[in-house]
Amino acid sequence: GESVGLHLPTLSVQEGDNSIINCAYSNSASDYFIWYKQESGKGPQFIIDIRSNMDKRQGQRVTVLLNKTVKHLSLQIAATQPGDSAVYFCAETRLSGGYNKLIFGAGTRLAVHP
Amino acid sequence: DTAVSQTPKYLVTQMGNDKSIKCEQNLGHDTMYWYKQDSKKFLKIMFSYNNKELIINETVPNRFSPKSPDKAHLNLHINSLELGDSAVYFCASSQGPRVSNEQFFGPGTRLTVL
Numbered sequence: 001g002e003s004v005g006l007h008l009p010t011l012s013v014q015e016g017d018n019s020i021i022n023c024a025y026s027n028s029a030s031d032y033f034i035w036y037k038q039e040s041g042k043g044p045q046f047i048i049d050i051r052s053n054m055d056k057r058q059g060q061r062v063t064v065l066l067n068k069t070v071k072h073l074s075l076q077i078a079a080t081q082p083g084d085s086a087v088y089f090c091a092e093t094r095l096s097g098g099y100n101k102l103i104f105g106a107g108t109r110l111a112v113h114p
Numbered sequence: 115d116t117a118v119s120q121t122p123k124y125l126v127t128q129m130g131n132d133k134s135i136k137c138e139q140n141l142g143h144d145t146m147y148w149y150k151q152d153s154k155k156f157l158k159i160m161f162s163y164n165n166k167e168l169i170i171n172e173t174v175p176n177r178f179s180p181k182s183p184d185k186a187h188l189n190l191h192i193n194s195l196e197l198g199d200s201a202v203y204f205c206a207s208s209q210g211p212r213v214s215n216e217q218f219f220g221p222g223t224r225l226t227v228l
Contacts, residue, residue: 032124032213032214033199034213038155041221041222041223042221043204043206043219043220043222044157044204044219044224046216046217046218049214083171089156089157093213096172097169097170097171098169099162099169099170099211100212100213101159101160101162101170101172101213102213102217104156104157104158105121106154106155107155107156107157109127
């Protein structure tokens with residue numbers, strides 16, 4: 001079925017370490033990718049996006065890397081903090097009736113330990 | 115506060131019942147969405163409306179009927195509820211229908227069908 005897969009369902013890191021969350025996508029025609037963060041009991045929240053004509057984009061403490069050759073996306077979080085504990089989703093675009101829709105991956109839970 | 119709001123937050127009901135979930139956004143957005151998140155956190159789009167017009171309609175049972183009375187509201191009515199309908203339902207909105215328009219998610223409605 002349509003899906004974007006993740007290598008690790010759960011990632012545990014120490015506070016202050018860097019975190020890397022990986023994602024493999026299936027549609028080579030996807031031209032836009034987004035990372036979302038979902039805290040417990042809340043809706044997903046946009047973190048960072050990247051277009052297929054780029055291979056790297058940086059935000060505040062976060063970097064997204066895109067490798068179109070192997071259809072791989074990663075989210076790097078620098079100096080991980082307890083507030084970063086959440087489930088992280090990558091999403092790719094897919095056409096549906098002339099409109100693009102987001103296809104979400106299964107999610108990776110990030111647990112930050114003091 | 116400007117936000118996407120959903121009511122109710124929790125909904126517990128018996129199989130066979132009909133229920134509705136309401137969504138309102140005061141962000142002035144033209145596009146609204148309904149997503150379903152299952153027990154494994156998998157998030158999948160169900161419907162999207164742009165300016166009150168249905169633009170994305172995924173393979174959702176016709177027991178689910180969205181209704182957009184105006185651009186600020188997108189309600190979801192579910193007939194003849196089944197056990198498999200138990201999930202968290204998220205409403206979202208964006209300025210426009212392009213995937214590059216950031217989607218803002220509501221807090222979710224947890225539906226439990228007994």
